[in-house]
Amino acid sequence: ERGHLAVTVRDGPRALEYFEKARNERDPFRVAHADAAWAAQSSELPAGLQALERAMTTIEKIEGPDHPRFARLLQRRGWLQQKLRHHGPAQRDHRTALKSLRAAHGAEHARVAEGLLALGWAELETDAAEDAVERFEEALRIRDADSSDLVGRAEVRFALSRALRQAGEDRARSKRLAEEAAQLLAGAPGIDPVLSDAIAKWMAR
Secondary structure, three states, X not given: OHHHHHHHOOOHHHHHHHHHHHOOOOOHHHHHHHHHHHHHHOOOHHHHHHHHHHHHHHHHHHHOOOOHHHHHHHHHHHHHHHHOOOHHHHHHHHHHHHHHHXXXXXXXXXXXXXXXXXXXXXXXXXXXXXXXXXXXXXXXXHHHOOOOOXXXXXXXXXXXXXXXXXXXXXXXXXXXXXXXXXXXXXXXXXXXXXXHHHHHHHHOO
């Protein structure tokens, strides 16, 4: 659809316009999807949070609070809460989402690794580095089971490297993980400039 195409080509204004129109549809599921997509594109964080919460209310009524689709919306709200510096609510959202994803997919699923990373980053922001290390260690084990996911394996190594340093634990391993992350990204198809830049800056510290 045009809105998704606009997102793909990073045309934010066109995407927002499309999803704004889609809110006028009668199908509540499509309206919820439009709200969630609008929230993801909007640079206005409070307005984005309101749109996302409208979507969550609808999805919860249609599919229930334990559905993995609702869990993913909880994760999105957690990220928005982090950007707004609402650390307590952010961690609660990520914990609830992780519990639902484990129940829906099993403990070893890639979605669970995403949930662990989300919660771990939220914990790092409140200096709960030892808790973050525990999340990232579990995510590392899950992602390393899929040797083809080079970017995912690099991402979790970068996260664990930072958490170990912040927790004051095993600086040698922290450095080694950052180096491994850079090597994995170098061999990955395509480029993730944001992650590559973050790893390079981290290694230079």
